[in-house]
Amino acid sequence: MKALPITVLFGGIFLLGCAGVGADTAENGGGGGGFLGLGDDTGSGEEEEDPAKTDSDGDGLTNAEEDDLGTDPDKADSDGDGFDDPDEVEGNTDPNKASDHPYEGGWPIGACRNDVQGEGFSERDISDNFNMEDQFGEEVELHAFCENVVYMVFAAVW
Numbered sequence: 001m002k003a004l005p006i007t008v009l010f011g012g013i014f015l016l017g018c019a020g021v022g023a024d025t026a027e028n029g030g031g032g033g034g035f036l037g038l039g040d041d042t043g044s045g046e047e048e049e050d051p052a053k054t055d056s057d058g059d060g061l062t063n064a065e066e067d068d069l070g071t072d073p074d075k076a077d078s079d080g081d082g083f084d085d086p087d088e089v090e091g092n093t094d095p096n097k098a099s100d101h102p103y104e105g106g107w108p109i110g111a112c113r114n115d116v117q118g119e120g121f122s123e124r125d126i127s128d129n130f131n132m133e134d135q136f137g138e139e140v141e142l143h144a145f146c147e148n149v150v151y152m153v154f155a156a157v158w
Contacts (some may be wrong), residue, residue, distance in 0.1 A: 060086040071095050103144075105136040110147035 054063045059076035061069070071078035071085050078085050081098040088095040091102035092109045102109065118128030129143040142150065 059084050061089070069095060103134070103140055104138050105134050105140075107134065107140060107145070108147070109144045112146040113141070113143045116143040116146045 052062060052064050055061065056063055056073045057066075057076045061071070061073075063073040066073040066078075066085065069085070069089065076084045078095050079098040081101045083091075083093075083095075083101045085095040088101060092111045092113065093102055094100040116126060116129070119125040121127055127142060129141055131139045131141050134140050
């Protein structure tokens with residue numbers, strides 16, 4: 001049987017296949033379709049999904065990424081804090097710890113926040129970490145702003 005070249009045009013994209021000898025046809029045990037190496041047709045009419053690209057909870061992280069992070073691939077918000085896992089990863093917070101989430105005020109959290117070592121409280125020192133309240137009433141920690149210059153003004157009345 002001589003191979004018959006077939007050209008199909010879909011929206012300006014040319015696909016070239018071969019029906020005949022060596023082609024993926026129902027006659028030679030393939031799934032049909034007549035194209036060599038295109039798709040993974042199991043004969044059911046549906047292509048198998050690549051497990052590395054599967055996103056069971058639809059949050060934007062693949063199941064493989066969720067496995068690496070230790071998050072639940074069936075929950076968009078693994079720790080139940082109201083922030084989806086990818087938002088927490090992008091925001092440099094822990095998607096497995098409900099108390100660690102992006103700030104409500106939108107303040108950026110630096111990726112280096114857990115690496116900063118306090119030196120003391122003298123001028124030009126890196127201060128020890130401490131918490132303070134922002135203008136939205138949320139508690140924020142100083143070292144979360146490690147990728148920024150932070151000017152602090154203190155006042156006291158006695």
